[in-house]
Amino acid sequence: MKKGLVILFSVFCSFALSAQEVIPLWPEGKMPNSKGMKLEHLEERERITQVAEPKMLAYFPPKEEQNGTSIIILPSGGYHHLTYNLGGIQLAKWYNTQGITAFVLIYRLPTSPDLIVSENGPIQDTQRAIKLIRQNGVTWNLDVNKIGVFGASAGGHLASTIATHDTDLSKIGDDLDAYSFLPNFMILVSPVITFGEYTHKGSLTNFLGDHTTPENIQKYSNEFHVTEKTPPTILFHAQNDPTVNPMNSLLFYEQMMKHNVLGSLHIFPKGKHNIGIYNESALTDEWKIICTKWLKEIDLVK
Numbered sequence: 001m002k003k004g005l006v007i008l009f010s011v012f013c014s015f016a017l018s019a020q021e022v023i024p025l026w027p028e029g030k031m032p033n034s035k036g037m038k039l040e041h042l043e044e045r046e047r048i049t050q051v052a053e054p055k056m057l058a059y060f061p062p063k064e065e066q067n068g069t070s071i072i073i074l075p076s077g078g079y080h081h082l083t084y085n086l087g088g089i090q091l092a093k094w095y096n097t098q099g100i101t102a103f104v105l106i107y108r109l110p111t112s113p114d115l116i117v118s119e120n121g122p123i124q125d126t127q128r129a130i131k132l133i134r135q136n137g138v139t140w141n142l143d144v145n146k147i148g149v150f151g152a153s154a155g156g157h158l159a160s161t162i163a164t165h166d167t168d169l170s171k172i173g174d175d176l177d178a179y180s181f182l183p184n185f186m187i188l189v190s191p192v193i194t195f196g197e198y199t200h201k202g203s204l205t206n207f208l209g210d211h212t213t214p215e216n217i218q219k220y221s222n223e224f225h226v227t228e229k230t231p232p233t234i235l236f237h238a239q240n241d242p243t244v245n246p247m248n249s250l251l252f253y254e255q256m257m258k259h260n261v262l263g264s265l266h267i268f269p270k271g272k273h274n275i276g277i278y279n280e281s282a283l284t285d286e287w288k289i290i291c292t293k294w295l296k297e298i299d300l301v302k
Contacts, residue, residue: 156191
């Protein structure tokens with residue numbers, strides 16, 4: 001391994017060690033959809049571009065503040081990289097201040113050379129992660145019926161894919177096969193939803209690659225797969241987002257309304273494609289407060 005890569009790997013390890021637990025997703029030799037390649041961990045400027053081993057970074061609030069609700073954070077990055085610190089770890093620490101246990105998922109990118117079916121990799125890792133949280137609910141003092149997914153940008157596409165597609169791609173013949181991977185709620189920020197007219201082309205290209213067919217565009221345009229079983233969802237977007245058109249959120253919310261899915265939609269005038277821990281206006285920064293109040297209003301947080 002080159003010296004520069006060693007340094008980058010060490011930087012990631014330092015962040016990983018800040019988590020209370022680092023949880024591998026798959027037993028050794030049992031990771032599905034793998035060619036068996038041994039990959040290097042690659043990152044630059046706190047953006048992982050190649051995942052050597054998919055895992056969860058766990059962040060627990062103090063026990064006396066823990067409310068039983070948990071959330072798995074799917075870092076953004078257009079399916080090209082994972083913005084795991086600002087778009088993952090810092091959010092996890094903020095959720096901890098609300099009494100919510102948070103898990104940052106380091107999932108395989110569909111651009112990985114090790115994947116047999118590229119688009120299945122991130123889906124399998126997310127499904128497995130939710131099952132692991134349910135399996136460990138008692139140990140971690142969690143309510144297994146209050147597990148949510150947070151996704152921003154392409155992470156929002158992955159989150160909404162998990163919540164609207166019921167095919168289990170994560171089965172490997174172990175105890176976790178019996179657990180549900182469907183989340184109980186979703187928080188979507190500037191999400192990529194559609195692969196149609198309003199798509200983010202980078203996410204589409206990186207996710208489907210050579211499998212970009214009309215059938216797959218329809219399959220993974222998640223507004224078409226909302227049903228009455230889609231979990232309660234809150235969406236945040238900026239009207240001036242130059243990267244992911246706010247029509248993505250509007251299309252998803254429109255289908256939520258048609259299928260009586262409990263939810264809320266907030267389009268801010270400012271924010272561009274940077275809604276997160278730090279925001280460009282006081283109004284946009286309110287998304288965090290609104291998010292917490294919404295979770296309380298629908299009884300997901302006491």
